[in-house]
Amino acid sequence: MAKHLKGKNFLIIDKNQTPLKLKISGGGKCNFTNEFISNDNYIGDKKLIQKVLTHYTNKDVLKFFKDINYKRIKNNQYFASNSNEIIKKLNQKKFIAEILDVEKRDNFIVHTTKGDIEAKKVVVATGGVSYKKLGATDIGYKIAEQFGHDIISLKPALVGLSLQKEQFWMKSLSGVGFEVEIKIGKKSFQDNILFSHRGITGPAVLNSSLYWDRGKIEIDFIPGFKPLRSNKTLSNLLNIPKRFTLEFLKAHKLKDDTLQNSKKAIELLQNYSFAPAGYFGFEMAEVTKGGVKLSELKNFESKKVKNLYFIGEVLEVTGELGGYNLQWCFSSAKYLSLLLCNS
Template identity: 40%
Template sequence: MNSYDVIIIGAGAAGLFAAVIALQKGKSVLVLEHSEKPGKKILISGGGRCNFTNLYASPENYISQNPHFCKSALARYTQHDFIELVEKHKIAYHEKKLGQLFCDGSSKQIVDMLMKESNGAELKINCKVNSVEKENSFVVKTSLGKFESGSVIIASGGLSIPKMGATAFGYKIAKQFGINIVETKPALVPLLLGKDDLKTFKELSGISTDAIISTGKISFRENILFTHKGLSGPAILQISSYISNSDRINIDLLPENNLDEIKNSKEKQELKTYLKKYFSERFIQVLAENYINSKPLYQYNEKEVNKINSTLKNLMLNIPGNEGYEKAEVTAGGVDTDELSSKTMMSKKVEGLFFIGEVTDVTGWLGGYNFQWAWSSAHAAASSI
């Protein structure tokens, strides 16, 4: 039976980066991947350009039952450390918006970089892991043989996009060792609308508009996109991580604006025409058919304007559900962070067993934060071995 200093299960973002760091520490490394190639999600990420980190990544951009858990790892391997690595490999990149860094070329450059840096680790693809048992050390039985190590890093990701190779493997291993799981749910996911709202908005499918979306004290300002099933776009994906099925969201369709200027208007222009400075014609049509009564501006009294303001700035919609793991960018919930050391990602119960990346109950916002968690948590685990 071959023996290694560390066996990493999952050759995605976190697993590959853990291999890089373990190799730098002079360790012998085996990486086991059940699909036919490493880094598949990296390849499709960021629309093919991989939003590999965010300039402003900080613990506030992460959701977890324990919001303090991610602090240590994020502080010890920061976005600037990863940017330095990207620059060392001469990968050109740009900030798209809000600190989001994308490759100028393609996501493949990030996978190639990780493969180059992890050259020296043994990578087995198409490898089915049948069991992980702990005796004195760990014995990992696979379709390609039996391997032994004192340290096993679980980097098998979450449940999102099963057709890309996502499995519940990490959660199963956690359960097998008596480690608690925080209930999982799809996150960064398009939302569904109820039957009546869908009837109203379906014809806007494909249209996007700037808005502030909120639930409770959480709010995001970015575009929302109407779809044939409900709502998507960056602001919706962001808020999706904070809501449960049957919650309501509030949409402010006029961020930074209101219609107060028409309160004493003498204009003969119709409201429908006036609203063109804010919305597309199709959008105005839907608003006029469902929410506002369009007439010449001079005919509105103050009370009516206040009512329209309130409709456009406080549109409340019921959210019966979301499009599920098939469409979710990430999985919220996962291995309970109370079970792990925040310094090393090692299980408090099982010496030598580590969980990193998306399988943990740490979920980043949209915008490069999830990859940064993969890099930071991988660094924390692999440098402690």
């Protein structure tokens, strides 16, 4: 017999008491929103994204969290002093059980490891598939598919990129990091790159991974470089780690020479174009791009099955690094809750 939701307006079912992604987000300090947000920071249906973000804005999020300790960092990103404060403020009372699947009779029957629950409406907010060790599952996509929805192909995003043979020289720089500018299509990100034994990572790379599928990215390793009159060699002159410059020159069979004799090296450092091999993988990706197809929903409700809704990361909306993904989750949840309250 299914337990009814009678007497209760809603029930949050989650297999974890603690929202683990939220807990470790932003390195345990949860970057929960950003000062400058627009649909340009996201991939997905731009018109819908703007509508939802305008409905529940970054200012609304800041107002909601006004009594927790938070800081604005890098001039635009809001971090809590500790993610636990965000979790406490959200104060979610949950029914702890794993959702196995959802069935539609007159009402929905949600089958869980702790029995069946009957509900008139079901809102799927089960997130993406990255970081399975934190409890992520593909149940949201399975529910969508089961009810006839298309899933835009899932790919890891906000993740490091692996290298082809020609760029293996970068692997020997594991641990080195500095500010670069990466161009990918019409987007460019000026921020840190970090070399690792697997490839390249760091905020500039993570952001680029959102827009990268296959093909080339272009890195300016010395953004804003202005030639100076100097007799120093490049490795002593450039304001980037010497280890990098020497490795870069060696890989391209160039000499560590004075600026006057280093035209080719400078040009290459400013426009280093190459095709990464792939992503580090879902296990290291902050988010999943792709997801439940928005054109098959209206106001987050399935056009195929009445009273079935999808919000948050399970949708084919993915934001850049900087609090955009949590803002999307808050905005889409709030947008839907207002509609449901008024229906």
